[in-house]
Amino acid sequence: MVKAAIMGHGTVGSGVYEVFEMNAEKITRVLGVPVEVKYVLDLRDFSALPYGNKFVTDFSVIENDPEISVVAEVMGGVGAAYEFTKRCLQAGKSVCTSNKELVATRGEELLRIAQAHGVNYMFEASVGGGIPIIRPMLQCLAANEFDEICGILNGTTNYILTQMIHNGVTFEDALKQAQLNGYAEKDPTADIEGHDACRKICILSDLAFGDKFDPDAVSCEGITKITLEDVANADKLGCVIKLLGRSVRCEDGTAYAYVAPHLIHKESPLAAVEDVFNAIMINGNATGEVMFYGKGAGKLATASAVVADMMDCMEHRDHRRRIMWGDGSRCLLRPLDTLQSAWYVRFKGSQKDMEAVLPVESVTEPVDGVVVVKTSKLATADMQKKIQQLNACGKVCAAMRML
Amino acid sequence: MVKAAIMGHGTVGSGVYEVFEMNAEKITRVLGVPVEVKYVLDLRDFSALPYGNKFVTDFSVIENDPEISVVAEVMGGVGAAYEFTKRCLQAGKSVCTSNKELVATRGEELLRIAQAHGVNYMFEASVGGGIPIIRPMLQCLAANEFDEICGILNGTTNYILTQMIHNGVTFEDALKQAQLNGYAEKDPTADIEGHDACRKICILSDLAFGDKFDPDAVSCEGITKITLEDVANADKLGCVIKLLGRSVRCEDGTAYAYVAPHLIHKESPLAAVEDVFNAIMINGNATGEVMFYGKGAGKLATASAVVADMMDCMEHRDHRRRIMWGDGSRCLLRPLDTLQSAWYVRFKGSQKDMEAVLPVESVTEPVDGVVVVKTSKLATADMQKKIQQLNACGKVCAAMRML
Numbered sequence: 001m002v003k004a005a006i007m008g009h010g011t012v013g014s015g016v017y018e019v020f021e022m023n024a025e026k027i028t029r030v031l032g033v034p035v036e037v038k039y040v041l042d043l044r045d046f047s048a049l050p051y052g053n054k055f056v057t058d059f060s061v062i063e064n065d066p067e068i069s070v071v072a073e074v075m076g077g078v079g080a081a082y083e084f085t086k087r088c089l090q091a092g093k094s095v096c097t098s099n100k101e102l103v104a105t106r107g108e109e110l111l112r113i114a115q116a117h118g119v120n121y122m123f124e125a126s127v128g129g130g131i132p133i134i135r136p137m138l139q140c141l142a143a144n145e146f147d148e149i150c151g152i153l154n155g156t157t158n159y160i161l162t163q164m165i166h167n168g169v170t171f172e173d174a175l176k177q178a179q180l181n182g183y184a185e186k187d188p189t190a191d192i193e194g195h196d197a198c199r200k201i202c203i204l205s206d207l208a209f210g211d212k213f214d215p216d217a218v219s220c221e222g223i224t225k226i227t228l229e230d231v232a233n234a235d236k237l238g239c240v241i242k243l244l245g246r247s248v249r250c251e252d253g254t255a256y257a258y259v260a261p262h263l264i265h266k267e268s269p270l271a272a273v274e275d276v277f278n279a280i281m282i283n284g285n286a287t288g289e290v291m292f293y294g295k296g297a298g299k300l301a302t303a304s305a306v307v308a309d310m311m312d313c314m315e316h317r318d319h320r321r322r323i324m325w326g327d328g329s330r331c332l333l334r335p336l337d338t339l340q341s342a343w344y345v346r347f348k349g350s351q352k353d354m355e356a357v358l359p360v361e362s363v364t365e366p367v368d369g370v371v372v373v374k375t376s377k378l379a380t381a382d383m384q385k386k387i388q389q390l391n392a393c394g395k396v397c398a399a400m401r402m403l
Numbered sequence: 404m405v406k407a408a409i410m411g412h413g414t415v416g417s418g419v420y421e422v423f424e425m426n427a428e429k430i431t432r433v434l435g436v437p438v439e440v441k442y443v444l445d446l447r448d449f450s451a452l453p454y455g456n457k458f459v460t461d462f463s464v465i466e467n468d469p470e471i472s473v474v475a476e477v478m479g480g481v482g483a484a485y486e487f488t489k490r491c492l493q494a495g496k497s498v499c500t501s502n503k504e505l506v507a508t509r510g511e512e513l514l515r516i517a518q519a520h521g522v523n524y525m526f527e528a529s530v531g532g533g534i535p536i537i538r539p540m541l542q543c544l545a546a547n548e549f550d551e552i553c554g555i556l557n558g559t560t561n562y563i564l565t566q567m568i569h570n571g572v573t574f575e576d577a578l579k580q581a582q583l584n585g586y587a588e589k590d591p592t593a594d595i596e597g598h599d600a601c602r603k604i605c606i607l608s609d610l611a612f613g614d615k616f617d618p619d620a621v622s623c624e625g626i627t628k629i630t631l632e633d634v635a636n637a638d639k640l641g642c643v644i645k646l647l648g649r650s651v652r653c654e655d656g657t658a659y660a661y662v663a664p665h666l667i668h669k670e671s672p673l674a675a676v677e678d679v680f681n682a683i684m685i686n687g688n689a690t691g692e693v694m695f696y697g698k699g700a701g702k703l704a705t706a707s708a709v710v711a712d713m714m715d716c717m718e719h720r721d722h723r724r725r726i727m728w729g730d731g732s733r734c735l736l737r738p739l740d741t742l743q744s745a746w747y748v749r750f751k752g753s754q755k756d757m758e759a760v761l762p763v764e765s766v767t768e769p770v771d772g773v774v775v776v777k778t779s780k781l782a783t784a785d786m787q788k789k790i791q792q793l794n795a796c797g798k799v800c801a802a803m804r805m806l
Contacts, residue, residue: 139538143711286422287533290534291695301691304547
C-alpha cells in the first residue's frame with residue numbers, strides 16, 4: 001500500500017480523488033500495490049462526502065506524516081501552493097501538480113529543491129491538461145534539437161473562436177456562451193487576453209530550450225480584438241484564426257516566444273482543432289513535425305495526468321527522474337523585432353496607399369473602403385513601422401501573422 | 404563516455420548513427436556525458452565511410468565487450484535479429500529497436516528475458532516511427548483504462564489513399580507513384596494488405612490491454628479493393644476512406660482488434676491526416692480522446708526514436724524501467740462477429756432488394772444500377788449474412804465500416 005495526499009479539493013483535486021477510486025484496479029495492476037489517498041487538504045467543509053474523514057485543514061499533518069511519499073498540489077495560485085510545495089519537497093515528498101501559474105513562475109526553483117532532496121517535482125498536467133506533452137517532449141524526442149513549438153494551448157479561446165468561425169457568433173456572444181457552458185470563468189481575462197496560453201508556452205520553451213522564459217517578458221496578445229469580419233476574410237484566404245503560443249529557435253540558441261492570434265491554413269492539422277480541444281505541434285530536427293491533440297482541460301482529463309505523474313513517482317521512489325531546466329541565469333528570450341512573418345492586414349483607406357507601404361502578395365477587391373492584403377514576409381519591427389505609416393493615411397483595423 | 408553499438412546499417416541503422424553525430428551536443432547535454440558508437444554490425448562492406456573502422460561482421464565482438472551497455476537492433480526480420488537481441492539481453496545489455504515484426508511476434512518473451520537480466524528492451528520506434536506513442540500511453544495515460552485505440556498506422560497506404568482522394572489517381576497508379584517516391588517497397592504486400600498496420604495494432608493492444616494479441620489471429624484487410632467509385636461515394640457521405648488499425652475494449656476485459664479500411668467523417672481529426680503521416684487516437688476513460696500525429700516512417704524520424712530509447716536506457720542503467728506486458732497466457736482477442744458498426748455498402752442490383760435486406764439509414768439515387776447506402780449499426784456476423792443474401796439477388800461491390 002502506497003499512501004498519498006491531495007492538496008486542494010476544487011475541480012482538479014476532486015477529480016484526482018475520483019480517478020484513484022474509478023481506476024483503482026488499473027492503478028494497482030501497474031504499480032503492483034494499491035494506493036490509498038490518506039489526506040485531502042482543504043479549508044472548506046467536505047465532511048458530508050463519503051470520504052469526508054480524510055479531510056484535514058492543517059498542512060503540517062501531511063508535512064509531518066512519514067507515510068506520505070507523494071502529494072498532489074492542485075490548489076492553484078502561487079501563494080500557499082508555493083509554500084506547501086516547497087515544504088513537501090523539503091520533507092522528502094514528491095509533488096505532482098497541474099498548477100501552470102506556479103510552474104511557469106517558480107518551476108525551475110522548485111525543481112532544484114526537489115533535486116536537492118532526492119525527490120521529484122512533476123507537472124505534466126500543467127500544459128495541455130490530459131494531453132501527454134512534457135514527458136514525450138523530454139523523453140521520446142530527447143534526441144532532437146527543437147526548432148519550433150506551436151500550439152493551441154487554451155481551450156476557452158479556441159471554443160470562442162470555433163463559435164465565431166462556424167456559427168457566425170460575435171466575440172462577445174461567444175464569450176457569454178462559454179461562460180454559460182462553464183468553459184470560461186466569470187473573470188475571463190487570463191484566458192481571453194492570452195495569459196494562460198503564455199504560461200504554457202513559457203513552460204514548454206523552458207523545457208525545450210533549457211532556460212527560463214519569463215511570462216512577464218513574453219509578448220502576449222489575446223483574441224478580444226478579433227471580429228467576424230476578420231474571420232470571414234481569413235476564410236476567403238483559405239485560413240482560420242487560432243490563438244497560438246509559439247516559440248522558434250534561432251541559430252545562436254536564443255528563441256522567439258510569444259502568444260498571438262494567427263491565420264493558419266486549413267490544411268494544417270492545427271486548423272482542425274476545434275472547441276475546447278488543444279493541440280501542440282513540435283518540430284524536431286530529426287523527427288520533423290509531431291502533434292499532440294486532446295482535451296486541454298476538464299476535471300478527469302487533467303486529474304488523470306496528475307495521477308499518472310504520481311504513479312511515476314511511486315514507481316521510481318528510489319530514483320529521481322531527471323528533468324532538465326536551466327538555472328534561469330541565461331536570457332534566451334529574443335525580442336520579436338526580427339521575427340519574419342507573412343501578415344494579414346485589414347486596412348480602411350485607399351488600396352493605392354496600402355500598396356505603396358506594404359509588400360503585397362495578394363489583395364482583395366476593396367469593399368466599403370476596406371482593403372484586405374496578405375503581405376510577403378516582413379519583420380515585426382518593420383511591420384510596426386508600416387502600421388504607423390498606414391495609420392497616417394487611413395486606419396489599420398487588424399494585423400495578424402499568417403502561418 | 405557511454406559506449407553503444409548499432410546492429411544493422413540499413414535506412415534506420417545509418418540514421419541512428421547520423422542522429423548521434425548530428426545531435427551530439429544535445430545528447431551530451433541531456434545525459435551529462437557523451438555517447439560513442441563503438442561498433443556497427445553489418446555483413447556488407449562499408450569501409451569507405453568516414454566511420455568505416457567501426458564496422459564489425461562478427462556479432463560476438465559486441466556480445467563480449469563489457470563496455471557496451473546499450474545496443475540498437477535495427478536489422479529487421481525475426482531470424483538473426485531475434486537471436487542477437489536475446490543474446491545481448493542475456494549478456495546484460497539493453498536493446499532498443501524499431502523492428503515491429505519482432506516486437507509483435509516475440510516482444511513479450513524478449514521483455515521477460517530483459518527483466519530476468521535486469522536490463523531494458525525498448526521499442527518506441529516500432530509503432531509510428533518518430534511519433535511518441537508507447538511511452539505516453541504507458542506512462543502519461545497510466546491512470547486510464549483504455550476504451551479504444553484507432554490509428555492510421557501505415558504511411559504507404561495513407562499516401563496511396565491520399566492520392567486517390569485528392570488527385571483521382573487509381574489504386575494501381577498511386578501504388579506505382581509510391582514506389583517511385585520510395586514510399587513503397589518493390590514487393591508492397593506487407594503495406595497494402597495491412598500486415599504492417601496489423602503488427603502495430605497488435606503491439607499497441609498488447610500494451611493497452613495487458614496481454615498478447617497475435618498478428619496471425621487478428622482480422623486484416625488491406626486497401627487493394629478500394630476503387631475511385633468508393634472514394635467518390637465516401638466524399639458524398641461527408642467522409643474519407645482511411646486504413647485503420649483499431650482495437651476496442653469490451654466490459655469483460657477482452658478486446659476486438661482488426662485492420663480494415665473505414666469511412667471516417669471529415670470532422671474527425673484522423674480525416675486530416677494525409678500523405679505518409681500517421682496518427683494514433685487513444686480513448687482513455689479519464690482523459691477522453693487523445694491523438695498523436697507525425698511521420699510514421701522515415702530514416703531520421705524513426706532513428707531519433709531509437710536514439711531516445713537508448714538515451715533513456717543510459718540514464719536509467721541502474722534501474723530497469725517496467726513495461727507491463729502479459730505473459731501470453733490469456734487470450735484477450737475477441738472475435739469480430741459481435742462488433743457493432745454502421746456500414747457503407749455499394750450494391751449492384753435493385754434498391755428494393757437492398758432495402759429489404761439492410762437496415763438503411765440513408766440511401767443515394769441509384770446510378771447505372773448501383774445503389775449506395777449507409778446502414779444503421781449492425782454486428783459483423785449479421786453483416787456477413789446480409790452480404791450473402793444480397794449476393795443472391797445482385798452483387799455487393801464494397802462494404803466498409805463507418806466511424
